[in-house]
Amino acid sequence: MVQKTAITDAIKTLADVESRFSLRQTEDEGFFREWYEGLPEISQGEREALDLIRRRYLYHLADGSLTEGTVTLLMGAPLLERAGFYDPPFKIRGEASVEMVLDEDNEDGEILRGRIDVLVVQNQFWVTLLESKRTTISVMSAVPQTLAYMMANPRRDKPGFGMVTNGNEIIFVKLSQSGRIEYDVSDIFSPIPLRNRLYDVLRILKRIGQVVTEG
DSSP, rough: OOOOEHHHOOOSSSSHHHHHHTOEEOOTTTTTTTGGGGEEEEEEEHHHHHHHHHHHHHHHOOOTTTHHHIIIIIIIHHHHHHTTSSSEEEEEEEEEEEEEEETTTTTTEEEEEEEEEEEEEEEEEOOOOOOOOTSSSOOGHHHHHHHHHTTTTTTTSOEEEEEEEEOOOOEEEEEEEESSSSEEEEEEESSSSSSHHHHHHHHHHHHHHHHHHHH
16 A cells, blocks of 8 residues: 655655665766856845845844744745746746655555645746745755655756755755756855855856756
8 A cells, every 4th residue: 555655754864865766965066066156146236135135034033033934935035036036937836735656666655745835837847946944943954855845856857956944044955867866955055144145045046047947
């Protein structure tokens, strides 16, 4: 009998996701160039908008930890909007359901189910997702589940990109299922230091958008 399991229950560590999907972190330093190479410049107006996003976030954070929904409203959604992911050719889907069948030829196989906080779709191709976590949870702890969600990408010939944030930290993920199943992660960016690292985050999001539409 096929067992149905929530992704949040089945995938808790990198070891879990790597063993279940036979994926590994690449050893190729050039695998994930999109987060540091060929980044577009941003305008003064965009910098001012990012400064406002940062100020608002820190204002609300001052009262204590923030919920996932608040993180998405204050940080995730404004960044995706500024990066152009709300406009053609992209589409936004909130609380998108995913389902993956593991070992489907086995009557004792397993179905993994979950919901992605925000999914960006371009021509039926999943290009980036946002998995937000409350501020008290480390951003790295959400990477295994994000990789599991990204494995549901129906276009396995194209790489997928993810952004994970708990508000205090933002990290990007790239997954390739063409040939060997490999992934890598970016540096961790934070809006908390005086130097606004959201500038870097927006440039990376814009670069990922360029790569996807050009590809």
